[in-house]
Amino acid sequence: MVGVVGGVEGRPPDERELVLRARRGDMRAFEDLVSPHQELAFRVAYLITRNPADAEDTAQEALVKAWRGLGRFRAGAPLRPWLLRIVANEARNRSRASGRRAQLALRAAADFSGEAAPSPEEATLAGSERELLLAALEQLPDDARLVLECRYLLDLSERETAAALGLRRGTVKSRTARALDRLRETYATRV
Amino acid sequence: MQLESELHALASEIAWPPTPTLRPRLEPRRRELRRPVLAALALSLTAIAAALAVPPSRAAILRFFHLGAATVQIVEQLPPAQERPLAAGLGPTVPTAAAQATLQGMLLLPPLAPPPPLHLRDGIVSLLFRYHGAVVLLSEISDRNGVLVKKLAGSATHIVPVQVGHNAGLWLSGAPHLFILPSGPPRLAHAVLLWHDGHLTLRLEGKHLTETAANTLAQTLG
Numbered sequence: 001m002v003g004v005v006g007g008v009e010g011r012p013p014d015e016r017e018l019v020l021r022a023r024r025g026d027m028r029a030f031e032d033l034v035s036p037h038q039e040l041a042f043r044v045a046y047l048i049t050r051n052p053a054d055a056e057d058t059a060q061e062a063l064v065k066a067w068r069g070l071g072r073f074r075a076g077a078p079l080r081p082w083l084l085r086i087v088a089n090e091a092r093n094r095s096r097a098s099g100r101r102a103q104l105a106l107r108a109a110a111d112f113s114g115e116a117a118p119s120p121e122e123a124t125l126a127g128s129e130r131e132l133l134l135a136a137l138e139q140l141p142d143d144a145r146l147v148l149e150c151r152y153l154l155d156l157s158e159r160e161t162a163a164a165l166g167l168r169r170g171t172v173k174s175r176t177a178r179a180l181d182r183l184r185e186t187y188a189t190r191v
Numbered sequence: 192m193q194l195e196s197e198l199h200a201l202a203s204e205i206a207w208p209p210t211p212t213l214r215p216r217l218e219p220r221r222r223e224l225r226r227p228v229l230a231a232l233a234l235s236l237t238a239i240a241a242a243l244a245v246p247p248s249r250a251a252i253l254r255f256f257h258l259g260a261a262t263v264q265i266v267e268q269l270p271p272a273q274e275r276p277l278a279a280g281l282g283p284t285v286p287t288a289a290a291q292a293t294l295q296g297m298l299l300l301p302p303l304a305p306p307p308p309l310h311l312r313d314g315i316v317s318l319l320f321r322y323h324g325a326v327v328l329l330s331e332i333s334d335r336n337g338v339l340v341k342k343l344a345g346s347a348t349h350i351v352p353v354q355v356g357h358n359a360g361l362w363l364s365g366a367p368h369l370f371i372l373p374s375g376p377p378r379l380a381h382a383v384l385l386w387h388d389g390h391l392t393l394r395l396e397g398k399h400l401t402e403t404a405a406n407t408l409a410q411t412l413g
Contacts, residue, residue, distance in 0.1 A: 068297075
């Protein structure tokens with residue numbers, strides 16, 4: 001599936017060893033540790049900040065914080081949820097500070113870069129149900145939108161979504177169900 | 192289920208911005224810096240402990256030691272000072288970017304949503320928030336900014352060395368001590384955890400803060 005980051009929570013067998021080496025100051029081990037997660041980290045940051053430059057800064061900053069905070073990471077625990085939590089916290093701070101998020105929208109095609117997102121009406125004319133679905137998704141409140149984007153666009157598990165959004169797993173489950181209901185209503189009125 | 196399938200399918204059609212090559216500027220971990228810090232701290236504390244253990248020297252004692260951007264000085268008698276609210280003199284609130292710029296990107300935040308407001312004055316970034324119902328003040332100072340804060344403690348203030356994660360720190364409790372900022376009047380401070388993390392000096396203060404709570408909170412910062 002192009003564009004979807006793998007959602008398997010399993011860890012490579014040497015992750016624990018890399019954590020221990022990185023804790024001893026081995027920067028190369030840290031790079032090996034986080035490298036598989038860089039794309040996902042960037043996309044989580046992008047979903048929250050909605051600005052590629054901010055997302056890049058966020059991901060860079062989050063990796064620095066992860067490096068500095070590695071001593072607090074519980075060895076043997078999966079790294080990805082922990083890393084995503086740091087990225088998402090950083091992204092929320094940056095998003096709030098910049099105040100630019102509302103001006104940006106998720107694109108359905110790369111060609112739209114730099115322009116306003118297509119309205120639902122334009123999407124209808126284009127005959128694209130996917131664009132309609134995207135437009136409906138984008139109109140959800142932030143809480144509902146983010147939980148669905150994490151679960152379905154990034155293919156995060158409930159646990160990872162909970163870590164990224166700072167929620168309990170049960171909350172992720174219930175919020176996802178409510179968000180789907182709401183999306184279903186909105187989407188149904190468009191197709 | 193159909194909507195969920197459509198959402199999954201939608202994922203493949205999102206034009207994500209290209210993922211940049213992330214090359215964070217990593218500094219050596221504190222583990223490498225810890226030994227000299229601990230050694231210096233241990234020497235200072237040993238001197239203090241030795242001096243305090245000898246009653247005749249108690250009246251004349253005048254010792255000090257450094258931890259990052261903070262200096263703690265033991266004095267015979269505290270100068271007069273007032274007890275002031277923790278919120279006093281923190282400076283205006285600033286965006287995260289400004290706080291990060293002041294601290295060279297080393298800002299640490301408590302895991303609260305939304306994050307507490309950031310105040311900035313004299314190179315000190317301060318956050319005031321509630322932790323388990325009690326008001327606490329977190330102050331962060333970069334060692335690289337030339338900012339120094341000072342603490343004057345009398346002999347009734349208990350000062351003990353602590354570990355905050357991998358970092359060396361001090362726990363000040365008992366009788367209030369005097370907290371002196373680069374500008375503004377000094378004030379009395381109660382329980383304080385002071386520690387050094389990389390090039391960052393951090394300080395947690397709360398009237399009802401316990402050592403365990405302070406240390407736990409300190410280790411959740413990120």
